[in-house]
Amino acid sequence: xxxxxxxxxxxxxxxxxxxxxxxxxxxxxxxxxxxxxxxxxxxxxxxxxxxxxxxxxxxxxxxxxxxxxxxxxxxxxxxxxxxxxxxxxxxxxxxxxxxxxxxxxxxxxxxxxxxxxxxxxxxxxxxxxxxxxxxxxxxxxxxxxxxxxxxxxxxxxxxxxxxxxxxxxxxxxxxxxxxxxxxxxxxxxxxxxxxxxxxxxxxxxxxxxxxxxxxxxxxxxxxxxxxxxxxxxxxxxxxxxxxxxxxxxxxxxxxxxxxxxxxxxxxxxxxxxxxxxxxxxxxxxxxxxxxxxxxxxxxxxxxxxxxxxxxxxxxxxxxxxxxxxxxxxxxxxxxxxxxxxxxxxxxxxxxxxxxxxxxxxxxxxxxxxxxxxxxxxxxxxxxxxxxxxxxxxxxxxxxxxxxxxxxxxxxxxxxxxxxxxxxxxxxxxxxxxxxxxxxxxxxxxxxxxxxxxxxxxxx
Numbered sequence: 463x464x465x466x467x468x469x470x471x472x473x474x475x476x477x478x479x480x481x482x483x484x485x486x487x488x489x490x491x492x493x494x495x496x497x498x499x500x501x502x503x504x505x506x507x508x509x510x511x512x513x514x515x516x517x518x519x520x521x522x523x524x525x526x527x528x529x530x531x532x533x534x535x536x537x538x539x540x541x542x543x544x545x546x547x548x549x550x551x552x553x554x555x556x557x558x559x560x561x562x563x564x565x566x567x568x569x570x571x572x573x574x575x576x577x578x579x580x581x582x583x584x585x586x587x588x589x590x591x592x593x594x595x596x597x598x599x600x601x602x603x604x605x606x607x608x609x610x611x612x613x614x615x616x617x618x619x620x621x622x623x624x625x626x627x628x629x630x631x632x633x634x635x636x637x638x639x640x641x642x643x644x645x646x647x648x649x650x651x652x653x654x655x656x657x658x659x660x661x662x663x664x665x666x667x668x669x670x671x672x673x674x675x676x677x678x679x680x681x682x683x684x685x686x687x688x689x690x691x692x693x694x695x696x697x698x699x700x701x702x703x704x705x706x707x708x709x710x711x712x713x714x715x716x717x718x719x720x721x722x723x724x725x726x727x728x729x730x731x732x733x734x735x736x737x738x739x740x741x742x743x744x745x746x747x748x749x750x751x752x753x754x755x756x757x758x759x760x761x762x763x764x765x766x767x768x769x770x771x772x773x774x775x776x777x778x779x780x781x782x783x784x785x786x787x788x789x790x791x792x793x794x795x796x797x798x799x800x801x802x803x804x805x806x807x808x809x810x811x812x813x814x815x816x817x818x819x820x821x822x823x824x825x826x827x828x829x830x831x832x833x834x835x836x837x838x839x840x841x842x843x844x845x846x847x848x849x850x851x852x853x854x855x856x857x858x859x860x861x862x863x864x865x866x867x868x869x870x871x872x873x874x875x876x877x878x879x880x881x882x883x884x885x886x887x888x889x890x891x892x893x894x895x896x897x898x899x900x901x902x903x904x905x906x907x908x909x910x911x912x913x914x915x916x917x918x919x920x921x
Contacts, residue, residue: 463714463715463717464503464679464683464684464685464686464709464714464715464716464719465500465506465684465685465686465716465717466500466501466504466685466686466687466688466706467500467502467504467539467661467685467686467687467688467798468495468498468500468503468689468690468702469503469504469687469688469689469698469699470488470645470689470690470726470730471480471483471488471503471504471529471582471691472504472505472506472507472508472510472541472688473504473508473541473663473698473699474689474693474699475512475693476508476509476692476695477498477696477697477698477699477747478696478697478698478737478743478747478748479617479737479742479743480509480513480742481508481509481510481513482513482517482518482612482737483491483733483914484497484518484520484743484800485518485520485525485529487770487891488733489528489532490729491725491726491729491730492529492532492533493533493724493844494713494719494722494726494729495533495536495611495722495727496532496533496534496535496536496881497535497680497719497722498536498718498719498720498723499703499716499717499718499722500537500718501537501685501717502537502538502539502571502572502685503533503536503537503538503539503561504519504520504539504540504541504574504687505526505529505538505539505540505763506525506526506529506538506539506540506541506565506570507541507542507548507573507574508540508541508548510522510525511893511894512547512548512549512893512894512897515677515890515897515898515901516894517574517761517892517898519901519904520754521886521905522890523564523568523884523886523890523903524537526569526570527568527569529569530568530569536628536901537551537571538569538570538571538572538573539571539572539574539871540560540570540572540573540574540603541574541576542561542565542574542575542576542588543576543577543578543801544558544576544577544584544585544588545558545577545584545585545587545588545837545863546577546578546802546891547561548561548604548893549813549893550801550805551837551838552584552862552863552866553570553863553866553870553892554863554866554867554868554870555587555864556601556717556868556870556871557870557871557892558587558588558591558656558863559587559591560759560871560885560889561889561893562591562592562595562597562795563591563595563607564633564885564886564889565597566592566595566596566597567595568886569753570595570597571598571713572597572598572600572629573588573592573597574600574602574634574661575588575589575592575599575600575601575602575628576602576603576604576632576634576800577604577837578604578797578798578800578801578802578803578836578837579604579798579803579836579837579838579839579840580603580604580619580637580798580840581837581838582622582626583620583837583861584837584861585601585623585626585840586626587863589601589626589627589628590626590627591622593627593629593865598625598629598630599628600628600629600630600631600632600661601620601623601628601630601631601632601635602631602632602633602634602637602663603616603619603623603631603632603634604618604634604635604798604800605633605635605636605639605640605648606639606758606797606798606799607639607758608791608796608840608841609796609838609841610794610796610797610814610840610841611652611798613647613648615650615840616648616652616777617651617652617655618877620652620656621655621656622656624655624656624658628658629659630658630659630660630661630684630685631652631656631658631659631660631661632660632661632662633645633648633649633652633661633662633663633678634661634663634800635662635663635664635674636663636664636665636760636798636799636800637665637668637754637758637759637760637763637799637800638664638667638668638669638670638671638754639668639670639754639755639758639910640664640670640782641670641674641915642670642673642674642676642677645662645674645675645681646677646678646680646681647681649662649678649682649683650680650681650682650701652905653681653745655684659684659685660678660682660683660684660685661683661684661685661686661687662674662678662685662686662687662885663686663687663699663786664674664687664699665697665698665760666685666694666695666696666697666698666699666700666701667696667697667751667754667760668750668751668752668754669750669752669754671699671700672700672704672705673733675700675705676708676712677765679709679714680852685781686705686758687699688700688701688702688705688706688725689701689702690703690726690727690730691703691704691727692727692730692731692733692734693730693734695748696747696748696750696771697747697748698747698798702718702723703720703723703724703727706718706720706723706736736759736896738772746765747765747870751764753784757785757787758791758799759784759786759787759799759804759808760804761786763808764784764805766805766808767783767784767787767808767812768779768780770808770809770812771783771812774812774816776816779812779815779816782815783812783815784884786811786814786815787807787808787811789811790807790810790811790814791807792844793843793844793847794807794810794831794832794839794843794844794847795807795839795840795841795842795843795844796839796840796841797839797840798840800915802827802836803831803836806825806827806828809825809827809828810824810825810828813825820847821847821850821851824851827853828851829852832847832848832851832852832857832859833852833855833857833858834857834859834862835858835862836862837862840883841921856893870889870892871889871892874888874891874895875888876890877891878899878902880890880906881899881902881903881906882902887902890902
């Protein structure tokens with residue numbers, strides 16, 4: 463049997479429409495999704511949290527509780543950036559633990575945990591707390607290609623995650639770089655190394671995804687991530703119905719209800735049309751981009767580079783920045799290009815091109831990266847480059863998280879005062895301070911206005 467995880471409520475809509483899918487848009491279809499027979503539905507984490515607060519005027523915790531209530535029979539899944547939780551900086555261990563516990567309490571069954579550098583020190587606290595909270599920790603490999611990202615090293619990483627107590631292993635291919643052959647070899651090697659289910663996650667960006675999934679399934683993959691057809695393809699995942707149909711024809715049972723899938727697809731078609739019409743869904747996001755194979759850069763990162771250069775009125779520098787990006791990545795120790803390392807490397811490449819001198823203008827984030835605040839890099843950082851960036855400042859030793867304050871939660875609670883009604887409110891603020899404070903302030907004002915209005919009505 464091969465099971466499918468549906469991504470339309472998280473990664474598919476994040477990849478295609480920048481996560482701009484409010485709860486009210488998908489609420490009516492949740493009960494049908496609950497009947498479909500999915501292995502799980504990815505509904506939370508990634509950018510959903512930030513976007514709920516920043517753009518959709520939704521409490522992400524309340525959104526999760528509502529989904530949980532509407533889908534009692536389906537495992538709900540989220541994506542967690544290890545020690546970075548859902549943000550871009552490292553958080554103290556106690557905050558990671560609190561966030562994991564709150565996520566499970568509010569309805570999450572599976573937490574897929576990854577680190578941008580594949581540094582297991584950035585995974586262990588989140589994995590440990592997930593298991594302790596009674597949810598499944600799915601340990602994720604941030605898949606990439608480089609001289610140091612070998613089959614042997616990936617297997618070593620998998621064994622370390624298995625020893626930490628993960629319940630499954632996910633191959634997280636954020637750029638669509640995983641080829642059919644490499645998928646077959648990697649899945650086979652993982653299945654030989656550990657007795658755990660293997661989950662495959664990829665994107666259609668480069669056009670490889672359908673073939674890659676089929677070879678992965680042939681090698682023994684247990685779960686694949688797919689998106690209902692109106693929100694599939696391009697920078698999203700392959701279509702759920704297409705793969706379910708193909709796998710059944712090949713003799714695999716997917717456990718999916720064909721009629722339910724038909725209803726779900728029919729529901730999302732007009733929503734996709736609406737986002738196409740209003741420009742939120744850029745048709746370019748639905749195309750195949752083989753440049754990613756040449757430069758090993760995720761599609762979203764390519765568009766971000768171009769957007770950044772256009773804002774600076776130098777779009778003609780795009781090709782130069784594109785060629786500079788792999789060079790910066792090599793200097794930085796071949797990090798997988800996923801949030802936040804994709805932003806760090808991309809921005810540095812642009813700065814190098816604009817300055818006409820490499821590493822002349824360096825951001826505080828790159829300095830922090832070179833100090834070791836993001837964790838251990840897959841390969842050593844180019845020592846000459848590190849010295850140019852840091853001067854005589856020495857890199858930190860040990861886990862950066864252990865150097866962080868232990869009273870972060872209490873200070874945030876004190877700062878918020880009566881704006882925070884729950885532990886979840888405080889965690890929202892810690893993850894995204896200014897955005898959450900604005901949301902909580904507006905919520906309080908709205909509640910007070912409603913209360914005043916009702917008193918006047920009584921009078």
